[in-house]
């Protein structure tokens with residue numbers, strides 16, 4: 001047993017409060033970002049479906065190269081291949 005065992009544990013409440021507020025703010029921002037991305041993705045689905053109909057699905061709208069499968073697995077509504085996507089950033 002350490003000699004400090006009997007002492008009450010003192011939590012720095014102001015620090016804890018600040019940390020959890022930061023966590024909460026960060027969490028809210030991430031949730032907002034996630035929902036923004038979902039909305040963008042949802043908005044792209046009809047055009048992705050249309051591109052399946054026309055046979056353009058999986059082809060880059062910029063250079064007509066095939067979009068790698070791994071990329072389409074992440075988001076089937078991608079319309080740019082990796083190199084074109086990198087150009088636009």
Ligand SMILES: [Zn+2]
Pocket residue numbers: 060061062063064065080081082083084085
């Ligand atoms: Zn491309």
